[in-house]
Each structure stands twice: as C-alpha cells, then as structure tokens.
C-alpha cells in the first residue's frame with residue numbers, strides 16, 4: 009500500500025486530501041498541531057476507508073516539529089502533501105514580527121525541509137511525488153502571505169525542473185478562494201468576495217490529483233482562476249492592484 013504524509017490534514021484542503029488519498033488506497037500519516045483533533049480525524053478515516061492512519065502531532069513553526077516530520081519522511085513516504093498554512097491579519101508594518109517569521113517558517117522553511125527529506129527515498133525507489141500547496145495569491149503581490157506563496161510556486165517549479173525526466177513528480181498547487189477554516193482563523197473579512205470566486209476543497213484536490221497524474225508542475229484549479237492568473241501576469245501592476253482591491257479581503 010502506498011503511503012502519503014499530509015501536513016495540516018485536520019481541516020480544509022488537507023482534510024480533503026486525506027479523504028481523497030484514503031479513497032484511492034493510500035495509507036496515511038497525518039500531521040497538525042491539535043493532537044485530539046488528529047486522533048478524531050484518524051478514527052473517522054480508518055472507519056470510513058479501512059486504511060491505516062498514523063498520527064504525528066507537530067508544530068511546523070518549531071524545530072522539534074520540523075525534525076519529527078523530517079524523520080518520518082526519511083522512512084517510506086510515497087506522496088508528500090505540504091499543505092499546512094495560515095493567513096495573517098493586518099498590514100505588514102502592523103503585523104507582529106513573530107507572526108511574520110512563523111509564516112516564513114511554516115510556508116517556506118517547512119516546505120523546503122520536508123521536500124528535501126522526502127525526495128532521496130522517492131528517487132531511490134524510482135517513484136513518488138510532492139504536492140506543495142501554494143496559492144494564486146503568489147501571482148499578486150499583497151504582503152508576506154503572497155510573497156511566501158510566490159516562493160512555494162517558484163521553489164516547486166525549480167525542484168521539478170531539476171528532476172528532469174525522473175518518475176518522481178513535484179507540483180505546486182495554486183488554489184484561489186477555498187471554503188475552509190482559513191479566513192475565519194485569520195479573522196479576515198471575506199464578505200466582499202463574490203460567490204463565483206469560491207471553490208470547494210474537494211474540487212481543488214480532484215483537479216490537483218489529475219494535474220499531478222498528467223505531470224504538471226503548477227496546478228491552478230478551475231478555468232476562472234487559470235484565466236485570472238494569466239491576466240495577472242499580462243496586465244500592468246497598477247491594474248492588478250485595483251482588481252485586487254475591488255474583490256479584496258478586508259482586514
């Protein structure tokens with residue numbers, strides 16, 4: 009049975025990955041900070057899909073948490089989903105430096121180190137994959153969050169490029185707005201975001217898995233976000249900012 013390790017597997021996109029991969033026959037290693045919630049998710053997944061589920065409580069903003077997930081990845085993981093992440097409330101100068109650094113650690117350092125820990129075993133076995141959950145925000149400069157996601161997308165493309173024709177795949181997944189706990193946790197007011205801009209986590213994961221199977225290096229779920237990101241890359245930065253403000257998240 010192939011094994012998948014998913015970070016941030018207890019809610020939103022990570023929990024949709026856990027359901028989808030369990031349904032596909034993967035054994036799971038699920039990680040997040042809240043150990044009780046992890047245990048409950050593991051029980052539900054075992055009951056519903058009949059697969060093995062290990063729990064690995066870890067805070068990816070800490071050295072101890074990162075090392076424990078690195079250790080597990082060096083054993084025998086076939087598919088790593090670097091998904092854990094969060095949003096920040098407030099503009100850059102207002103935001104406490106501790107929160108900014110925590111975001112760099114979870115979004116950038118953890119993605120880098122966990123990918124680095126997982127790849128040698130995958131390459132030795134000649135199979136495997138890494139999905140790094142980024143965001144369309146990475147194409148639109150709007151603060152530290154989008155800067156970290158620009159890093160995740162560029163990093164994933166670079167690693168995939170370096171792997172050449174290897175059967176091991178690395179892909180950045182860049183969703184638009186997805187209905188999860190993300191915005192509420194960060195106390196972001198998303199009441200101005202029109203309904204058609206929202207995607208479901210299950211749809212995002214289905215498109216990601218299809219794109220991974222097709223060998224894409226960057227997956228942007230839905231036609232509307234593919235069009236939006238293409239537009240974002242071709243129109244002047246000033247207009248991008250105006251569009252961002254018009255549909256934007258209020259802090």
Ligand SMILES: NC(=O)c1ccc[n+]([C@@H]2O[C@H](COP(=O)([O-])OP(=O)(O)OC[C@H]3O[C@@H](n4cnc5c(N)ncnc54)[C@H](OP(=O)(O)O)[C@@H]3O)[C@@H](O)[C@H]2O)c1
Nearest residue numbers: 016018020021040041042068092093143185186188189190
């Ligand atoms: N929702 C969106 O609109 C959207 C759009 C584009 C990209 N994304 C990206 O998608 C990913 C998942 O977000 P989501 O929307 O599914 O969020 P979510 O519903 O808030 O879930 C976040 C998950 O990450 C875990 N987590 C948070 N901080 C962590 C830490 N320091 N260490 C370990 N685990 C941690 C949480 O569990 P614990 O709290 O128990 O640790 C939870 O399982 C993120 O990388 C986010 O940036 C989201």
